[in-house]
Amino acid sequence: MVAREVEAAEIRVSAPEGSVSTDRRPRADAVRNRDLLLSAAADAFAARGADVPLDDIARSAGVGIGTLYRHFPTRxxxxxxxxxxxxxxxxxxxxxxxxxxxxxxxxxxxxxxxxxxxxxxxxxxxxxxxxxxxxxxxxxxxxxxxxxxxxxxxxxxxxxxxxxxxxxxxxxxxxxxxxxxxxxxxxxxxxxxxxxxxxxxxxxxxxxxxxxx
Amino acid sequence: MVAREVEAAEIRVSAPEGSVSTDRRPRADAVRNRDLLLSAAADAFAARGADVPLDDIARSAGVGIGTLYRHFPTRxxxxxxxxxxxxxxxxxxxxxxxxxxxxxxxxxxxxxxxxxxxxxxxxxxxxxxxxxxxxxxxxxxxxxxxxxxxxxxxxxxxxxxxxxxxxxxxxxxxxxxxxxxxxxxxxxxxxxxxxxxxxxxxxxxxxxxxxxx
DNA sequence: AGTATACCGGAGGTTACCTCCGTTTTGCAA
DNA sequence: TTGCAAAACGGAGGTAACCTCCGGTATACT
The missing domain is CATH 1.10.357.10 (Tetracycline Repressor, domain 2)
Structure with a gap:
């Protein structure tokens, strides 16, 4: 979970040779959805506590639950x-x-x-x-x-x-x-x-x- | 949930008349099971944290989940x-x-x-x-x-x-x-x-x- | 414009919660 | 001792949340 982020960082660092698309610009929708999720989550946590269902956060952000889990593998x-x-x-x-x-x-x-x-x-x-x-x-x-x-x-x-x-x-x-x-x-x-x-x-x-x- | 306990207490208090069996001795198996649950729960909480499934506690105490919930209506x-x-x-x-x-x-x-x-x-x-x-x-x-x-x-x-x-x-x-x-x-x-x-x-x-x- | 790549989204398996109710046990009285 | 009503037992199963998986889609690069 956390290891995945670390791994990604390591890959980026340890790819000094044939890495053409390693630092490709992130896609616009990915950035947008990440912000939507962050904002929805902030509201939800403040209003309903830390136990608010992640399904609800995804729905109020207007994205699928899969998208939430891709951006944030764990709660x-x-x-x-x-x-x-x-x-x-x-x-x-x-x-x-x-x-x-x-x-x-x-x-x-x-x-x-x-x-x-x-x-x-x-x-x-x-x-x-x-x-x-x-x-x-x-x-x-x-x-x-x-x-x-x-x-x-x-x-x-x-x-x-x-x-x-x-x-x-x-x-x-x-x-x-x-x-x-x-x-x-x-x-x-x-x-x-x-x-x-x-x-x-x-x-x-x-x-x-x-x-x- | 909590209301149920309050209700039960009120019933006992507000039955001053025809209550013959109000203070009947608690059943032996009830006492025994309560102790088993308490002991199993103590071990489980200490070993696995407060989020341990109640099902597991009931099982390791050797009683049914229904018994656990009767004795302790909430976590x-x-x-x-x-x-x-x-x-x-x-x-x-x-x-x-x-x-x-x-x-x-x-x-x-x-x-x-x-x-x-x-x-x-x-x-x-x-x-x-x-x-x-x-x-x-x-x-x-x-x-x-x-x-x-x-x-x-x-x-x-x-x-x-x-x-x-x-x-x-x-x-x-x-x-x-x-x-x-x-x-x-x-x-x-x-x-x-x-x-x-x-x-x-x-x-x-x-x-x-x-x-x- | 074409394409490889990354992202999207939700169906569905898994797990835990909790209720409900038929069965069993037990304390009390005759 | 026997009978019985009250109380407790236990687990099946509905509900809800978690998280994975993968076919379809949008997009950054050439």
Whole structure:
């Protein structure tokens, strides 16, 4: 299952000679269907939890069940792809926000987005956790990208003098993640308030204001 | 499903008049089969995780699938009963250990038993966690009993002067539980070592030895 | 335009879940 | 001890989800 992906990658890498069509451009319908599936799966997982029948996902994506299984040989592969995709979206939003508004405001917005991101992922959490703990490289990749986005936002704020300098991306994610985890079940409202508090703390010790120590 | 249990309880309660056979002794085969199922389920969950087919459990218990479903209308009911049963066993072992050996040694043994208890429950954890969080009274009951057992062991040690007095059952369980949770997957060996450390700490400040502050 | 290649999609085998009901056992009373 | 009604037994079978397989089809390259 997972081995198949690895195998495919190896073939591509280990074919330096007579491989004419090895890196052929993927077909348009394949790309389209993959996106449809990803989007349908994201909705289904968020709305109905990680146990939603794959048949239903294929149907709501408007493709056959065979197509789903070809793109994502196992349920785990689908869960992983959805998660990867949504982390991508979240990280891209960081860049967009930085272009649209001042850094500190962008940071505040992004932190709230993060909370909602986690809240909608609650449903697939039971399927996701074993995946993250059994697959360190996957876990590291997503964590790394999220940290990069957080760091970028923080640095922009620091450069503008509106965010304190003694917190890095990893710290920020740990703090926000911890808040999301600690507030049990469905109450993202409480999380949003706590994260707001956290953000005020981030702004408090900025270069523009007074630092205690 | 769950409604059925509630209904049954209500019927029993609301029959104060002509109920001659309401509290008839349970049939011997019913009791026996329930125990067989519990034992088989415990083994199956530990060996093959929480997703083991109920058919298999019934078969390995030597009863029909219908019997399993009568005793435990849902998978959750079975998981809960198994957990309850194993917590009972663990708590009873505390009393036994106190009769067989000095209190501090009994405490050490019991802490290690607890670690192994958690380790073998890893498989059913994914099924257990939602149950514990959605059913506070169940969670409280089991926690309460475990705390009582831990407190009993601690008190015996304190009375004998071999265990320090400033730790209560709740603290102990939190500490040991935390250690078990933090050491990821399958490595109960690490947990056992850490718990050994913890135990040394418990013995260190005992009345018989020197207390620092 | 032709063709090899990759993709599409759903029929159907397999497995697990759970209900239903005829049969068997057992506790109680006469 | 015997009879009987209540309770439990057990497995056949309907339902649902999983996943594979393969004939037909669309598409990227020449």
């Amino acid at each position: 785990d592969a689908l869960v992983e792809a959805v998660y990867r995709y949504e982390v991508d979206v979240l990280c891209q939003r960081a860049d967009q926000l930085l272009e649209e508004m001042p850094p500190d405001q962008a940071l505040a917005e992004w932190m709230q987005l993060f909370v909602r991101h986690v809240a909608t992922k609650k449903g697939m959490l039971s399927a996701l956790k074993p995946l993250l703990s059994s697959n360190p490289s996957f876990s590291d990749q997503t964590k790394g990208r999220a940290q990069a986005a957080a760091t970028k936002l923080l640095n922009a704020g620091v450069a503008a003098g509106t965010v304190r300098a003694d917190v890095d991306g990893a710290d920020l994610l740990r703090a926000v993640g911890g808040i999301c985890m600690s507030t049990d079940q469905e109450r993202s409202e409480a999380s949003e308030r706590l994260v707001g508090l956290l953000f005020d703390g981030l702004r408090h010790g900025a270069a523009g204001s007074q630092v205690s120590g | 959750d009911a079975l998981v809960e009963a198994v957990y309850r049963y194993e917590v009972d066993v663990l708590c009873q072992r505390a009393d036994q250990l106190l009769e067989e050996m000095p209190p501090d040694q009994a405490l050490a043994e019991w802490m290690q038993l607890f670690v192994r208890h958690v380790a073998t429950k890893k498989g059913m954890l994914s099924a257990l966690k939602p149950l514990l969080s959605s059913n506070p009274s169940f969670s409280d009951q089991t926690k309460g009993r475990a705390q009582a057992a831990a407190t009993k062991l601690l008190n015996a040690g304190v009375a004998a002067g071999t265990v320090r007095a400033d730790v209560d059952g709740a603290d102990l369980l939190r500490a040991v539980g935390g250690i078990c949770m933090s050491t990821d997957q399958e490595r109960s060996e690490a947990s056992e070592r850490l718990v050994g450390l913890l135990f040394d700490g418990l013995r260190h400040g005992a009345a018989g030895s020197q207390v620092s502050g």
